[in-house]
Amino acid sequence: MKYWLFKSEPDTWSWDNTVAKGPEGEEWDGVRNYQARNFMREMATGDLGFFYHSQSDKAVVGIVEVCATAHPDSSTEDDRWECVDIRAVRPFASPVTLQMCKEDPRLADMVLVKNSRLSVQPVTKEEWNVVCELGGTEP
DNA sequence: GCCAACGTTGGC
C-alpha cells in the first residue's frame, strides 16, 4: 500500500467533480509528464492519495483511492501516455494549505513543498499521517 | 499579471 498526491487546478477538475463521479471513479487523464506517468504506473488498486487544489486554493482537500491501475490515456492518441482511475474516499474536515505544509518541519521534505510543479507525486507514510492530522481526518 | 523553475523540443 502506497500513498500519493494528485494535483489539479480546481477550475479544470475539482474535488467536487471527483465526488460527483461516485464509486466508479474517473480517469486521471491529461498528464503529459514522464515522471508523473511513471508514478502512476507504480500505483496499485487500493492505494490512497491526497487530492490537491493548485492555484486559488493551494490546499489538500480530500482523500482519493486508486480504483484502476495504469491504462492508456483516452484523451490522446499518443500511446506514451497512461493514467489510473481514482475515486473520492472522504473530504478533509479542514483543508491543509500549502503554507501549513511549508510551516510544519515534519513536511520539509515533502515533494509538494520541494517541487511544486510535479502533478503526481509520492507521499511517505509519515507525511501521510501528518497531513491527515492537520486536516482533522483519520489516516 | 508576473516571473522563476522546470520539462521538452529541435537544430547542430
Add this chain to the structure above:
DNA sequence: GCCAACGTTGGC
C-alpha cells in the same frame, strides 16, 4: 549528445 529556445505550471 549537447544546449539554446520555447512553452507550461504554479506560487506569489
